[in-house]
Amino acid sequence: MLCESASSEWFELRFEERIRGTIGMYRIEEPRLGGLRIKEWRRRARLAVGLLFLVLLGSSAGLVLLDHSDAPLPTKMFTALWDAVNLVTTLGDFSDFNPDQKIFMLVAILATVVVAGYALRQLTGILSGDDVMVFWENRAMEHKLETLSNHVTICPFGPVGQLVAARLRDEGVTVLVLDTDAKQAEKASGLGYMVILGDQNSFDDVLERARLDTASALFVTGTDPNSNLEITLVAHTLNPALQIVVSGENDLRRMLLEKAGASTVIDQNDIVACAMVRQIDAPQARRT
Structure with missing residues (x-):
């Protein structure tokens, strides 16, 4: 018988390195687990991004409420957003804080560390299996076969x-x-x-x-x-x-x-x- 996204691009590059020197293979009976793993990874990635966004939003709101200066509200909001972005991205370029803000930032930093650790634990390794590589190989071969x-x-x-x-x-x-x-x-x-x-x-x-x-x-x-x-x-x-x-x-x-x-x-x-x-x-x- 007969015989979303930067992450996707990164894994496609990994796939290309894996099969370098070959043209590629399309498997009719593709392991379903590969597609399921990718869907689960994307779900977890959206959850992690959402949690980081909540930390950013909560940090900004808290810093605005604890800012007792006489600065206009738009200035307070911009400064708070700037500090929150630096917190989430770990750039470290913060403005001066009053004592209440410093205490709040300690709590926000702890929350950021917890969320980042959760994200790494949930996302690391889920896309490293051979079934995921087969999924990407089939997707690449589909484009070749179409033309x-x-x-x-x-x-x-x-x-x-x-x-x-x-x-x-x-x-x-x-x-x-x-x-x-x-x-x-x-x-x-x-x-x-x-x-x-x-x-x-x-x-x-x-x-x-x-x-x-x-x-x-x-x-x-x-x-x-x-x-x-x-x-x-x-x-x-x-x-x-x-x-x-x-x-x-x-x-x-x-x-x-x-x-x-x-x-x-x-x-x-x-x-x-x-x-x-x-x-x-x-x-x-x-x-x-």
């Missing part, structure tokens, strides 16, 4: 598929690999190919993600004749004009594949046999 066109799709990345992919890439063709084997998919990704990984029961979803509507050709290189037939049929349904090259081991299989939509059916056994015979005929022809 993919005139590419050649190879399914799966077995011995024949690897040879076909290498020769196509040498000719400057964009290659997209489809597979159900995680090790083969990782190997293809490590070699610099774009990859879509699915399981045995999701090959139709994989083919739909492969942008066969904009592809120039599909090479079906698997060894399972029934799987090759299914892939050919689904691919032809998705794009009747797509060139599909697939291997078939006998005349019956060739007929079935052609009816399923294959443009070219290659008999690998016949090719090997011809190559072997040529190795014998050539010397005999020279002797005669």
